Structures are given as C-alpha cells and as structure tokens.
Amino acid sequence: MEAAKKQEALYEEKAAGSIGSAPAEAGRQGEIVIAGLGKVYASKKNRFEALAGIDLTIGANEFVTIVGPSGCGKSTLLRIVAGLDDLTEGSVRLDGDEVVGPGAERGMVFQGYTLFPWLTVRENIEYGPKLKGVSTLERRAISSHFLKVIRLEQFANAYPKQLSGGMKQRVAIARALANRPKVLLMDEPFGALDAQTKLEMQEMLLEVWEKEKTTVLFITHDIEEAIFLSRRVVVMGANPGRILKAFDVKLPAQRTQEVRELPAFLSLKRELGALLKH
Ligand SMILES: Nc1ncnc2c1ncn2[C@@H]1O[C@H](COP(=O)(O)OP(=O)(O)OP(=O)(O)O)[C@@H](O)[C@H]1O
Numbered sequence: 038m039e040a041a042k043k044q045e046a047l048y049e050e051k052a053a054g055s056i057g058s059a060p061a062e063a064g065r066q067g068e069i070v071i072a073g074l075g076k077v078y079a080s081k082k083n084r085f086e087a088l089a090g091i092d093l094t095i096g097a098n099e100f101v102t103i104v105g106p107s108g109c110g111k112s113t114l115l116r117i118v119a120g121l122d123d124l125t126e127g128s129v130r131l132d133g134d135e136v137v138g139p140g141a142e143r144g145m146v147f148q149g150y151t152l153f154p155w156l157t158v159r160e161n162i163e164y165g166p167k168l169k170g171v172s173t174l175e176r177r178a179i180s181s182h183f184l185k186v187i188r189l190e191q192f193a194n195a196y197p198k199q200l201s202g203g204m205k206q207r208v209a210i211a212r213a214l215a216n217r218p219k220v221l222l223m224d225e226p227f228g229a230l231d232a233q234t235k236l237e238m239q240e241m242l243l244e245v246w247e248k249e250k251t252t253v254l255f256i257t258h259d260i261e262e263a264i265f266l267s268r269r270v271v272v273m274g275a276n277p278g279r280i281l282k283a284f285d286v287k288l289p290a291q292r293t294q295e296v297r298e299l300p301a302f303l304s305l306k307r308e309l310g311a312l313l314k315h
C-alpha cells in the first residue's frame with residue numbers, strides 16, 4: 038500500500054518525464070477507449086482475475102462515473118488508465134494513442150491527500166508546470182488562474198497542514214489541472230469529506246469541468262454523488278471485475294441541488310441501488 042501511495046504522490050514527476058508528454062493544450066480532445074481490458078494479479082501461489090472484458094469508451098469532455106462494490110476493481114481500472122498499473126489483456130487508448138505509462142495529458146486526484154507538505158499551496162499547483170520547464174512568469178499566471186478557480190486566492194502562501202480536508206482536495210484538483218490535462222482521473226476524491234463539504238466540492242467540480250473542458254472519469258461509492266455529477270454512470274460487478282450496466286443520466290445539464298428531488302434522479306438512484314445489492 039505504501040508503495041502505491043508514493044507512486045501516487047509522484048505521478049506528475051513520472052508524467053513529466055514520459056515521452057510525448059508535451060502540453061496537452063493544443064487541439065485538446067480526451068477520448069478514452071478501453072477495449073477488451075483484462076487484469077490478472079499473479080504470484081507464485083495465486084492467480085487473481087481482477088478485471089475481465091472491460092469495454093468502455095468515454096467521449097471527449099464527457100463526465101463518466103464508475104460505481105461498484107468494494108474490491109470490484111475500480112481503482113485498478115483507473116490506475117491502468119493512468120498508466121500506473123499494467124494491463125494483462127486488451128488496450129487503453131487516449132485519442133488513438135495507446136497508454137503505456139503516466140502522462141501529463143492525464144491528471145490524477147486520489148482520495149488520500151497527496152499534496153507536498155513542504156510546498157505552499159501556490160507551489161503545489163505550480164509543481165507540474167515547473168517540472169516541465171515552464172517559465173516562472175507563466176507558472177505564476179497558471180497558479181493564479183487556478184487559485185481563482187478553486188477560490189483559494191487568500192491561501193496561496195499557506196501550507197497544506199493549514200488547510201481543511203476540502204481545501205486540500207481543491208488544491209489537489211488545481212494541481213492536476215495546472216498541467217492542462219485532457220483527462221481528469223479521480224478516485225473517490227471526496228470520500229473522506231463531511232456531507233456538506235462534499236456537496237460544495239461537487240458543485241465546484243462541475244463548474245471546473247464546464248470551464249476547463251476536460252474529460253472526467255470519476256470513481257465513487259456514493260450513488261447520489263455519481264448521479265449528481267455525471268452524464269453517464271457505469272456499474273461494475275466483482276469476481277472478476279466487469280461492467281454490469283451503463284446508465285445515461287437524464288437530468289438537466291445545469292445541475293443544481295434541486296435535481297436531487299426530480300423523479301428521474303430518484304428512479305435512477307433506486308435502479309442503481311438495486312443493481313449494487315446483488
Ligand atoms: N497489487 C495487487 N496484488 C494483488 N491483488 C491486488 C492488488 N491490487 C489490488 N488487488 C486486488 O484486486 C481487487 C480490486 O482492487 P481495487 O483496489 O481495484 O478495488 P476497488 O473496486 O477500488 O475497491 P474499493 O472500493 O474498496 O476502493 C481486490 O480484490 C484487490 O485485493
């Protein structure tokens with residue numbers, strides 16, 4: 038587990054050093070095509086089929102959420118898309134290019150707080166661009182922009198330990214976005230937050246998504262969160278990890294808290310709940 042944590046914290050470092058990690062800004066798209074993906078964890082004694090036959094296309098600028106029982110392989114799938122884990126079968130393509138490792142065109146946000154404690158909020162946000170050799174002046178402009186997006190301008194010079202959990206996750210999102218990724222990969226980013234903060238974060242994320250035009254692949258345990266945020270909800274099952282069903286979310290594009298009361302929201306919530314019980 039510790040190894041995974043370290044890997045996550047250093048995602049940008051790997052991404053910046055990878056081949057073809059030029060800024061993704063030009064002609065930004067972000068279509069992910071997962072085809073026939075399988076993953077087997079094998080040791081001398083055991084062979085565990087974590088994922089099998091995963092086919093999933095996420096359109097450029099789409100917001101897709103994956104839900105499923107604990108241990109069904111959600112994180113494994115996301116880590117493969119991020120390039121942090123190898124697949125055993127099939128392929129993952131981003132705008133036609135096969136994913137073979139971490140890349141700056143994919144930004145990651147994890148559940149655990151992965152900010153560098155020795156860097157200020159602004160320095161954390163500028164970390165990726167700095168690795169890529171972006172000039173000080175330009176870095177400043179990037180961090181100022183994203184500090185505004187996450188509404189933490191007053192905390193530019195604060196250190197992570199001075200922030201609340203929600204604020205830390207806002208910085209983590211800004212840090213991922215500072216690399217101008219085509220795709221944002223989020224593994225239960227709000228899982229550790231209290232209910233009220235979670236709602237605020239969801240609204241902020243939707244704002245960011247509309248403004249920055251990234252593709253988002255989001256994992257959560259929370260069915261309501263999945264429906265509220267996404268345009269499509271994909272349900273996974275376990276043993277082996279596979280896709281059970283995908284649902285289009287037929288709700289107004291403008292998500293206000295009121296959509297949670299709409300019949301379409303409630304019936305989808307029921308349907309997902311029933312599917313996840315099995
Ligand atoms: N490095 C590994 N070696 C062996 N098995 C692993 C490894 N990593 C994950 N697994 C197994 O693969 C399965 C899927 O794990 P994964 O973390 O992807 O599940 P998850 O759906 O994200 O669960 P959760 O909702 O609890 O986060 C689990 O059964 C887990 O034990």
Ligand SMILES: [Mg+2]
Pocket residue numbers: 111112113
């Ligand atoms: Mg997980």
